[in-house]
Amino acid sequence: MIQSETLELLEWQRLCQHLATFAATKLGAIASRHLHPPATLAESLHLLAQTKEVYQLECQLTSGWTFEGIQDIGDALERAERQGILSGEDLLAIATTLAGVRRLRRLIDDQEDIPVLNQLVADIRTYPELEQEIHRCIDERGDVTDRASPKLAEIRQHSKSLRDRIYQTLQNIVQRQGGALQQPLITQRGDRFVLPVKAPQKDSVSGIVHDASSTGATLYIEPHAIVGLGNQLKTYQRREQAEAEAVRRVLTEQVAAVKPDLEQVLAVATRLDLATAKARYSLWLQANPPRFIDPNQRESITLRQLRHPLLVWQYQHEEDAPVVPITIQIQPQIKVVAITGPNTGGKTVTLKTLGLAALMAKVGLFVPAKEPVELPWFEQILADIGDEQSLEQSLSTFSGHIRRISRILEELENCRAPWRVSTDGGEDDLAQREPDTPHPTSALVLLDEIGAGTDPAEGSALAIALLNYLADHAQLTVATTHYGELKALKYQDERFENASVEFNDVTLSPTYRLLWGIPGRSNALTIAERLGLKSDVVSLAQTLVGGSSEDVNQVISGLEAQRRDQETKAQEANQLLQQTERLHQEVSSKAKLLQERERELKLSQEQAVQDAIAQAKAEIAQVIRKLQQGPQIAQNAKKATDALKEIEQRHIPKPPAKAKPAFQPKVGDRIRIPRLNQTAEVLTPADEDGELTVRFGLMKMTVSLADIESLEGQKAHIPVKSKPASTPAPAAASPPTPPIRTEKNTIDLRGSRVADAEVELEQAISKAIASGVLWIIHGKGTGKLRAGVHEFLERHPLVDRFELAKQAEGGSGVTVAYLK
The missing domain is CATH 1.10.1420.10 (MutS, DNA mismatch repair protein; Chain A, domain 3)
Structure with a gap:
């Protein structure tokens, strides 16, 4: 109930x-x-x-x-x-x-x-066989088809022949007796074919009168010439209905089976x-899937930016006010939350929003809050919300609340198990307690204006007792109240928490924001004074309230101001983070642009060199042909030699500047190891084999001088080692460094169509060309996407080879492409 x-x-x-x-x-x-x-x-x-x-x-x-x-x-x-x-x-x-x-x-x-x-x-x-049989026997209009039964097809053929004979006979009468007809047409009354005959000339068309117009000026007569044919047609129609019904009966029996x-x-x-x-x-x-937390694992309830779904609907469809989201974060030890604040501040909406969120999660709906959405699975959700005043039952507001709260407590008592069995088959510590020892059930209790409607002192005492009881018997209780005494429960029992709805002192209106850890302060006297109540009355009321209450309000006001200041700083930090991310994106874009320009410049320079070589070859060939065609005398040979020197001066580049002396690493120097992409410190000088010990991080290793360079990019000087007379065996080449899988050389194509995947794959290959390998995640599925990817890789000029990944890296759901 x-x-x-x-x-x-x-x-x-x-x-x-x-x-x-x-x-x-x-x-x-x-x-x-x-x-x-x-x-x-x-x-x-x-x-x-x-x-x-x-x-x-x-x-x-x-x-x-x-x-x-x-x-x-x-x-x-x-x-x-x-x-x-x-x-x-x-x-x-x-x-x-x-x-x-x-x-x-x-x-x-x-x-x-x-x-x-x-x-x-x-x-x-x-x-499917039943479906096919139905479609064979029933057409799109729901009528039985001719192919459903040969007998039915024959009956319909006879009916069609009779109908044609009737039409032909009536058409002849219309042509002969056209002046006696109200209109030259053939119509039906009931299931009989008739002609509309003028009443004064009814004797011109002998037959059976089946109907008359409302004025009596027209009689609908079935001529005697077609009465017999009409009777035969009706007989065939009855047989057709019976046969169609037989077909439908057979299909019905198949359905019933x-x-x-x-x-x-x-x-x-x-x-x-x-x-x-x-x-x-x-x-x-725009909701997110919830995760049911385990209260025994000390997990917190997290509902950030939670919106009331009915208010969202109202805003979208009725152009109501925008929905103000609330954030609910409750620590695992909290059993009771007391929400205070002014009327119309959103306390009741907060209760309903939390209750609906718990119900939505139970039935498999997503919750309209930001991820992560984490809340317990409540076996029961029990609420006392709204005014229960009833004149018919002679119930006051207080009586209505108490009756509903009594039913809530009875429901909690009926569902409370006297013991619990642990997962390992033995009874846990609850089994050792006395039968009357209270422990909470998996229930969410929502109470609106607890203890209201009666004497404030007794109502406050009743509310405190009730919340203490619920702290022992329910997993979570959220209650709204105006009683200041409930604010102090948090400081007496760690299972209690305070929350409040924010109020704007300037506009004298609520903001509908929920503030945690801060109790709501009384705004009645402030609002009364702002609304024009005499200052004498307000001052007297303040003296009656007492100084301690005003001190508490000032403390709460200070806490609210401090919270607003922290929120402002958090917003500024968030804006700064967004600006930093934008700057990072701009720098990354510019770096990519510079790399692209460098690549284009390099290609242009290589093309220029090729063109110069081709031109030089052509000029040399021309000089040689002239020399071969003319008389072979010393003067001509000297001219040819001078021409070749001129070509050499034009096309051969100037010798590069003298290289700087090679880098000589010393103990303590900082050096780079390019193949490991690491910066290290030199611990020992190079030995006669050109090897030295370095350290990076907590790791020490021995590397060759050929594998290091200075921080400025200078290669290390490798001393020439005296060789024995005999030819030494060639040194074994160091094994290549295995490729490392990163975000830059990995692309996920799952869910993409083959045409779209090819575009994304082309971009990924151009980005991964530096690493030399590309991991392509296409999933297993039907295999169409994998086949399309392999076909694309086979014809791509930059792909050397490709293969399916190892089982540990995805198996047949991942392809590894090695780039040239």
């Missing part, structure tokens, strides 16, 4: 109505409107997994996730089981539903990493549609 009242108080039905608008089928909408929280954590986790997987499908599938053709065939299945004959429309709905569910199952089977949906559709049977399987198909379609509605509603809310 109290749980149903809680759903009503939290306006759960409104949220379900909003959810139903995202359903694709009638059954899905009905299931959404009647959505009830599950009874176990396992059910909630299963529902949440369904929503996550459908959400994933919605984002991945380019063809769309559609429920086209799926209809509510429940009543038709019931009639078939009771041996009623289904109509053509009912049979057609069954066929389209089977086709629609089969299409959904194929989409699910083609995807990976959706085990919950795969399990959901694994055992359903969609009977597999009714349990068809009901299972319908149930699966409904669950899929409900999960789809949850995913689409969550996407519309």
Whole structure:
């Protein structure tokens, strides 16, 4: 009873109505409107997994996730089981539903990493043979087709012949007796063909009068010439109906024979549609999936920027005020939160928002808050919110609250287990307690204006006693109050926490922001004075309140100011971080641009050198041809020699400047090891083999002089070692450094189409050319993306070879490409 009242108080039905608008089928909408929280954590986790997987499908599938053709065939299945004959429309709905569910199952089977949906559709049977038989016998309008029965086709052929004879006979009468007719047309009354005859000339067309116009000026007469044909046609029509009914009876019997399987198909379609509605509603809310925390692991409740879903709907559809989000972070030891602050400040909305967030997580909906969304799984969510005053039951506000709170306490007592069994099979410490020893149940209790509606002193005392009781018996209690005495509970018991709704002293209006750790201060006297109440009255009231209350208000005001200052500094730090990130992006872009320009300049220089060489060769060849063509005398040879020297001076570059003396590393010098991309310190001088000991970090190692350089890039001088007369064996080449996988040489193409993947792959190859290797994550799936990637790599000029990665690095879901 109290749980149903809680759903009503939290306006759960409104949220379900909003959810139903995202359903694709009638059954899905009905299931959404009647959505009830599950009874176990396992059910909630299963529902949440369904929503996550459908959400994933919605984002991945380019063809769309559609429920086209799926209809509510429940009543038709019931009639078939009771041996009623289904109509053509009912049979057609069954066929389209089977086709629609089969299409959904194929989409699910083609995807990976959706085990919950795969399990959901694994055992359903969609009977394609029944669907085909229905489509063979029933057309798109729901009528039985001629091909359904040879006898039916023959009957319809006879009926058509009779109808043609009737039309021909009537057409002849119309031509002969056109002046006696009101209009020259053939019509029907009931199932008989008639002519509209003018009443004064009814004797001109002998026959049976079946109807008359409202004025009596027109009589609808069936001529005697077609009465016999009409009777025969009616006989054939009855036979046609009987034969069509026989066809539908056979199909109905086939449906009744597999009714349990068809009901299972319908149930699966409904669950899929409900999960789809949850995913689409969550996407519309910009919500995130919750994680159920374990209270025994001392995890905190985290709901940052939490928005009330009904207010979001109201803002989006009714252009109401923007929704102010709240942040709820509750430490694991906290059992009771007392929220204080002015009226209309958002205290009640905070309770409803938290209650709805807990309910949404239980039914598998995402929660409209920023990640991470972490909250416990509450077995019960119990609330006392709003004014329960009732004139009919002679209940005051106080009496109404007390009755509901009593039912809440009874519900907690009924669900409290006397002991708990540990996971290792033995009883834990609770089993050793006395039976009456209290311990909290997995319940969330929401109390609005606790202790209100009666004498303040007694109401405050009652509220303190009640909150202490709930701290022992409920996992979490959140209560709103105006009583200042409740603010002090935090300093007496570590299980209590204070929170308040912020109030703007300048505008005399609430900001609807929730402040944690700071109790709300009384604003009644301030507001009264700002609104024009005589200062004498306000001053007298302040003296009656007492100085201690004013001191407390000043302390709270100071805390609020300090909090606002910290929030301002946090915003400034965040802005500075964003500016730094933008600057980093700009510097990175400029660096890439400079690298591109350097590459283009290098290519241009290489091309210029090639052109110069080609030109020099051409000039030399021309000189040689002239020398060969003329007389071979010394004068001509000297001219040729001078020409070659001139060509040499023009094209051969000037000798480079004399190189600087090589770097001589000394003990204590800082050097670089390019192949390891490390900076190290020299510990020992180089020995006769050209090796020295260096240290980088906590590691020492011996390296060759050929492997080091100075911090300015100078290569180390390698002394020439005297060689023996005999030819020494060549030194073994050091093994190449194995490539290291990083973010820069790794690309994730999962979920991409082959055409899009080729564009991304081209960009990744150009970026990874320096490292010489590229890891390509394409997933396993159907194998189409992997085949497309391999085909692209085979024809790419910069790819030397490629192979599938080792099993530890992804196996057949990852390809490693080695670049030239």
